Amino acid sequence: MPQTAPNTEKIDEHLLEVVQALHGAVKRGIPNVKDPKIADKAIQDCKEILDVIMEGKVSEWLN
């Protein structure tokens, strides 16, 4: 078997959590798009999660 690249499992687990959190926020928001309070909070939650991923500081995610 080939040697697995470092942090493969850790990055996978972290990103899976991120994806699930994003889907959770989207699922809260979409049925409530006419309720600004709920929809805005869902969008803000998505933004905060995505900002971290877009920043790409992988070493920080793993600590």
Next chain:
Amino acid sequence: MFTDKIELKDFDKMDPEYKDLLGRVLTIQADCEIGGPHLYVETMLPAAPTKLDQLIVARTAAEEIDHYRKVAHVAGDIGVDTSFVLSQPNEKRFVDTFRGLITTWEDNAVFGFLIDRVGRYQLEEFYDCSYLPLQRILPDIVTEELGHIEYGYNKTLELIEKGDEGKAKAQKAVDYWYVRALDMFGRSGSKRAERYLYWGLKRRANEQARQDYINEVNPILEKMGLKVPDPLKGRRYM
């Protein structure tokens, strides 16, 4: 032609060229998956026209991040670390299309309609490919890409239906992305593409995949009332 099917446990026994090509194609695929959100999240999440669109932008990004995760895991299992693409700037992306920033809603719509469609073509290259762990992750990824293409198509159509101004915006975006989409298939007659075919890692030559894309997209553009851009103007890879 290589016709065997390979599992992870067989990888060490494979020819160095096979290992190199598989690692390369997985790295590029991972880069393209994460490259999409880096083009539009910062600009389109706050600027999408409705709250529903904002949430769909977030959902699309979530799905692309998940595609990266799946491809990166297949790469990681053969010892190829693709994590550097999570932090590299857009201008260093492997594929030119991902080196800019999407700044308008019409570009975001047409990007989904035309560029995610190229993404679907690239993934379809791996259908029935020789590396089974890659083949197994495809169905869910392709299903989600189909959703992105449909959303992009619907949003482009919405723009066109708004009247002359919307149609002009959509045409301008199509003019910009169409040639980039064609370039994404790579050079015709590429020697490396021939080796991908030989090893059963891809199923079509670059020029064949590009022609199939043209045959699919041009009638859709015409039906939408848009002009098909000159397929040669502004191209970098012929």
